[in-house]
Amino acid sequence: MARKNTVQRVNHQRQLITHEEPKSPISEQYRTLRTNLQFSAVDTELRSIVITSSSPSEGKSLTTANLAVAFAQQGKSVLLIDADLRKPTVHYTFRINNTFGLSNLLIGEHTLEDCVTNSKVDNLDILPCGPVPPNPSELLGSRSMQKLIDTAKESYDMVIFDSPPVLAVTDSQVLANHTDGVLLVVRSKKTEKDAASRAKELLVQAKANVLGVVLNDKDTKEGEYFYYYGN
Numbered sequence: 001m002a003r004k005n006t007v008q009r010v011n012h013q014r015q016l017i018t019h020e021e022p023k024s025p026i027s028e029q030y031r032t033l034r035t036n037l038q039f040s041a042v043d044t045e046l047r048s049i050v051i052t053s054s055s056p057s058e059g060k061s062l063t064t065a066n067l068a069v070a071f072a073q074q075g076k077s078v079l080l081i082d083a084d085l086r087k088p089t090v091h092y093t094f095r096i097n098n099t100f101g102l103s104n105l106l107i108g109e110h111t112l113e114d115c116v117t118n119s120k121v122d123n124l125d126i127l128p129c130g131p132v133p134p135n136p137s138e139l140l141g142s143r144s145m146q147k148l149i150d151t152a153k154e155s156y157d158m159v160i161f162d163s164p165p166v167l168a169v170t171d172s173q174v175l176a177n178h179t180d181g182v183l184l185v186v187r188s189k190k191t192e193k194d195a196a197s198r199a200k201e202l203l204v205q206a207k208a209n210v211l212g213v214v215l216n217d218k219d220t221k222e223g224e225y226f227y228y229y230g231n
């Protein structure tokens, strides 16, 4: 008898809780993160932030998307850029087209206006990754990237970058060096202490302004996870 074929489907659907359930305790935690970031930058300008972590799957993209929504809900004009040019997910989260994006822009094929898409969230625009390029670190460290950050800051109050893991590739260090601050995500019961310390060291070496740490996926007594931000 022939074996039954099983079709494997990857589920790219991602929930955006700050948009779908803005009154939930989890959304409140993202707002707390937003407020703490604003407090952390009283004397300095904080208009471009990179969110990263030491290793894969620690919640970088989830944190980036929800933080971007939290800033937009405050009435700030926000641009979320998918700078994970290796494993982009922002277009799945916001269900937008990824035909053109950051990679096209960095090689001079298109302008920012060509590639930016409105999201379903008021005040929030998205620049997806675009076609995955062969040389992400080089593109992110290019003069076009610096130019893009400057142009984006002229048009938006806040520019937020999703990025790959620090210990895997240099992309996040390169990016953090060009931006006003970087947030390090650690995932409860997953992130190794040494890995987090090493990631922080590498960011400091890259002369990044390390703003703090987000503890993701921490169980609470009620069985909910929450976000904590501290130094």
Ligand SMILES: Nc1ncnc2c1ncn2[C@@H]1O[C@H](COP(=O)(O)OP(=O)(O)OP(=O)(O)O)[C@@H](O)[C@H]1O
Binding pocket: 014, 053, 055, 056, 057, 058, 059, 060, 061, 062, 063, 084, 087, 089, 163, 164, 165, 216, 217, 218, 225
């Ligand atoms: N607090 C959380 N509660 C439940 N699921 C979570 C939580 N944080 C992350 N996840 C899930 O874990 C997976 C990885 O999260 P995410 O894509 O945000 O991580 P990442 O650090 O961006 O990963 P990558 O290194 O692959 O880019 C996703 O399926 C996400 O929905």
Ligand SMILES: [Mg+2]
Binding pocket: 060, 061, 062, 084, 087, 089, 162, 163
């Ligand atoms: Mg990611």
